[in-house]
Amino acid sequence: MIDGAFNILKLYFKNKIEISDEEFDYWKSFFIHKEIKKNKFLLTEEDICRHIYFVTSGCLRSFTIDKNGNEHVIQFAPENWWISDLNSFSNEVSSLINIDAIVDTTILKIEKEYYNKLSIEFPKWNNLFMNLLQNSRGAYERRVLSYLNSSAEERYIHFIKHFSSIAPQIPQHMIASYLGITPESLSRIRKHISDNK
Amino acid sequence: MIDGAFNILKLYFKNKIEISDEEFDYWKSFFIHKEIKKNKFLLTEEDICRHIYFVTSGCLRSFTIDKNGNEHVIQFAPENWWISDLNSFSNEVSSLINIDAIVDTTILKIEKEYYNKLSIEFPKWNNLFMNLLQNSRGAYERRVLSYLNSSAEERYIHFIKHFSSIAPQIPQHMIASYLGITPESLSRIRKHISDNK
DNA sequence: CGGATCGTTGATCAACTTCAACGGTCGTGG
């Protein structure tokens, strides 16, 4: 199982950058393998986020809880995705978000100290994360635009397409939360879509 | 005028990082000064964005035009802000956004080639832009959350507070566009706020 | 087996949009 997880990480890196087996074995030594059962938390609000997590199977989500007690899903992280609270991680301030597992999940995590070490030793490590950061920013930018110019139904259809591999695993009320609508509205949207088929 | 612009850039850097006058004079040599009249474009869709822009006076905005011909404001960039299409800039693909001036504006712009040069020569340059990138990502994340948990009126009040210095210069219909509502709705929201005072 | 959670459905309500009209201001060309 652990070997499987590291293999997924290796394939991920090989897919993104040039990296030798020796280099990977070195990088790998800074990651810790962990299993998180469904509904278990990896990070809760007010903790300081000290790791970056790479999902090797299952799915995590990050979310906030507003003043009325409503959850708002910020991000889903299925296999091959990274997740963290970058603000908390970088600035060592308490986190504003929670991260938990929506199904049984396995991750590889790396501590800030080692993350920084690899950043200094390997420009390509640094570049990879710089790229991830930029892509993440781009994804948020597109998501903002989707609120400006798309209906809830359009956003849902786009979500299903974009997350087709994991959407079936995600409870509907969490998808609704991610889209910014109520579970009832999502249920009606789904009905409307299937009626029109 | 040009000296004034470079002074603003210098103060900006001095405020963020340790930088000697000699270093600044070197950095400065890679920037070009430019004035943009109100309503003039700095970047249009399908161009490749070859610069990063620093605003030294006035205000720029970036926006997209959707399939129905409606404009959606992505960002305002007043004095001391950076603006660009990072996706286009980094990957040299055609841009999906437009940038224009909402009042007469002066900028300092730097080309990719020089930006990269400074990134290599000065880790602190690189760190500064890494920070900006991360802050920008954080701002988008918060903006996404504002759509998930705040009413249009709350978003407007937050916008006014956050952009108090430049909000009066920005036409209302652009603020409405930024907030994701119609100009009519914003007008009514403003009336509602002033009635309740 | 039993309680909690989930997705669905109905009825009503609130927020925001759309369409139309109007007065004010701005800038541009004659």
Place this chain on the structure above:
DNA sequence: CCACGACCGTTGAAGTTGATCAACGATCCG
């Protein structure tokens, strides 16, 4: 330098979208 057209912000009326509240059956899990 003025007149005119374009654009802007506002207001009203009606329409749409999605929220809220309530109820119910199904499923999951302890």
